[in-house]
Amino acid sequence: MSTGTLTIDLDAIAANWRALDRLSADTVETAAVVKADGYGLGAGRVARALARAGARRFFVAVAEEGAALREALGRGPEIYIFSGHMPGDTDMINDLDLVPMLNSVDQLTRHFEALPDHPFGIQLDTGMNRLGMELAEWSAVAQIALNAKPRLIISHLACADDPDHAQNAEQLANFHAMTDGISVPRSLAATGGILLGPEYHFDITRPGVGLYGGLPFSDAQPVVHLSLPVIQIRDVVDGETVGYGATWTADGPRRIATVAAGYADGLIRAMGGHGQLYHEGMACAMAGRVSMDLITVDITDLKNDPKELDIIGIDQPIDTVADAAQTIGYEILTSLGARYKRRYSGGAGQ
């Protein structure tokens, strides 16, 4: 076998959901965000595991993802669409029982005209300036919207991964000002917001990255294991170079393993010269640049030649890989390539 093996632990995802659920009061419902194909891990498998753990509301980015998720989950769980009701979405929203989060007066008008009796939610912008109605827009249509009984009102925090950032409290105050006194369930917190504490929890929380083992949920169980087969091993002598651009030079006799994965598999090229792979707990540095399909690794210090090297797992969580690539765990997860052999562990009975 010459492609990497990506193992996704569905029991760990369920355990992370339960752990995040325990961080809020029993009266607070914990939903689950499975956009971008479940952060790259397979929205259908992930959502079914979470539904078995008790999740009843799921969020995705766009209606097409919602349609695919409905096929995987069947009728029952609620599926919310962050991008709202866009032109062309009406049939999917109606036929597959999706709930659009309406982001503007335009979307509100479209929804009320096309599907007057169909459920919807409202997304408010409290300071991120990305999606949702701002105060003036909301004030103009709030009464009309509330008369039609939205399922949910949400807003999103821009800086929740930084508990000390002043914008968290500002957005919290804005959300209160825009929604206090309204008897519709409210949701403000994603993973970072859950960790900010109870005043951010409202009625429903909506974690994403924490379910998948990513920061800022530092207590998360690891979910992803990625192991890459070694295709070839060679010895190089002092002064020889390895890889494109000849950027890495042996400072003595060195043993180099070439593994079968590269930037086309989401192992971002920027980690060349910084990244590490692991064999039985021992770190081995990348030697030179990451190629499209291959990575070269200095295995001189290993006692035995490895058959494979691990790049994500217990030894090295996604956020450590992300640091080496100067990005965030979210991008590592959602970049994981299509060539890997994917295995799911846990999630018994699926």
Ligand SMILES: *Cc1c(COP(=O)(O)O)cnc(C)c1O
């Ligand atoms: C992606 C997203 C979430 C989940 O965020 P995490 O940081 O992954 O927990 C929640 N709400 C909205 C609006 C989002 O876009």
